[in-house]
Amino acid sequence: MQTPVVAVPKNIASGFHALSDPLRISVLELLRQQEQCVCDLCSVLNVTQSKLSFHLKTLKEAGLVNSRQEGRWIYYSLNIPQFAVLEAYLAEFRHISQILPAASCSED
Template sequence: MSQPIEALAETLKLLSDKTRLTILALLKEKEMCVCDIVTVLEMTQPNVSQHLRKLKIGGLVNETRRAQWIYYSLNLEDKTYLNGILEQLPSMKEQLNKLNLECCN
């Protein structure tokens, strides 16, 4: 099913931000909590949370609460038109492997 132009335009606006694209690249690798994303991006938690909030409102990420942590994952089941963009995102495996992500695990 094709997306209405307005919805597609809003999604592409969300993806026009480098930080949000980087977050999607990270979530393409694995589900992550805010603290892990903060560590990888070397940004403040409020800043990362704001980007995640926008991605959630745009329907691009899911959030799942586990104890005191909220984990984020990609939500692209009904957005097959984004597969080409996701395929172009660089792998973030090296950045994730360099870090000792202990805060939520």
Template sequence: MNQFEEISECMKLLSDKTRLNILALLKEQEMCVCDIVDILATTQPNISQHLRKLKSGGLVNETRRSQWIYYSLNTDSKPYLNEVMNHLPSMKEQIATRTNLQCD
């Protein structure tokens, strides 16, 4: 895949509001699916599908801890995304209102 195709695919991933919200959350801290579901008030299958696309596009990493999978940003290899990430609104307030995020 040439660089234009790679950038084009990344921009397609960023064209979805839910995926941008997920990236904004992950910019603040790593999270599991249940944390994201709680904050964005949507369904687990919806968030899982978006995370699958973001992982496939190389924008997020996943780390298994016991039975949970935690997601974090992976934009180091895509420096052209730094400017976009810098302009995403902070999600600190949304995270803070759910101080004890924890999957059941």
């Protein structure tokens, strides 16, 4: 199932939150190579299915991975458009040439 891509503050924050865990980064690295079944990810990462399911849920809620069911297995793949949203968000900071000082506070 393809995850919609929306660039709103909540999605940006959940994307970076999902990227903040070493195990989730390892999952994403494996998915860079090819779509993976939960059982294969568990085996390679040497984690239980319940632990991995928690992390996959976080990645999916952040829109970073897609899932599809085939029989009794669920396969995960990267949702590249959401990575592009996060990349574009960060790229905007490169275009800031000068940060203006704060305006003086007006006291009544």
